[in-house]
Amino acid sequence: MGGRTGSGGTPATGGRANTGGRTGSGGAPATGGRANTGGRSSGTNPCAGLCSSPVVFTGPSYQSGNLGTGAICRETKASLSGGNCSNLQSRILTVNGTTVNCNGWALPAKRNGGYCVQVTAGTPDWAAFATW
Numbered sequence: 001m002g003g004r005t006g007s008g009g010t011p012a013t014g015g016r017a018n019t020g021g022r023t024g025s026g027g028a029p030a031t032g033g034r035a036n037t038g039g040r041s042s043g044t045n046p047c048a049g050l051c052s053s054p055v056v057f058t059g060p061s062y063q064s065g066n067l068g069t070g071a072i073c074r075e076t077k078a079s080l081s082g083g084n085c086s087n088l089q090s091r092i093l094t095v096n097g098t099t100v101n102c103n104g105w106a107l108p109a110k111r112n113g114g115y116c117v118q119v120t121a122g123t124p125d126w127a128a129f130a131t132w
Helices: none
Strands: 072-076 083-086 093-095 115-119 128-131
Touching: 115 128
Parallel strands: none
Antiparallel strands: 072 115, 083 128, 093 115
16 A cells, blocks of 8 residues: 655555544443552641542541532541541442441541542532541
8 A cells, every 4th residue: 555755755654554443342341449549649648548649638527518429538637526527429438448328427437647538420410528
């Protein structure tokens, strides 16, 4: 098939024709697992190895507001005594990699001096968590 000769250049020898490659096969929908995985935060932070780019909060009280449908990751080195969540339904809430229940969750031991709070992606789009 050859290529076209450019003005003053050499003929393009091309290479392989685009053979298409694989088409997307979809895959399974998200069914939980760890929230916001795929990267690492600094090894001295609570979320190191659990999620990438966690949002840091500095006080013990944190009100997430509406979580939307995406996975979230929050970390703090503040002293926490507990937390609560609402409307997570099939979404999973973890603290320092340990799954916790919504109603007044007990805190696991500190991890790298603090806490990594994660919620998996899912629906409904209105869901929240709080710490204190």
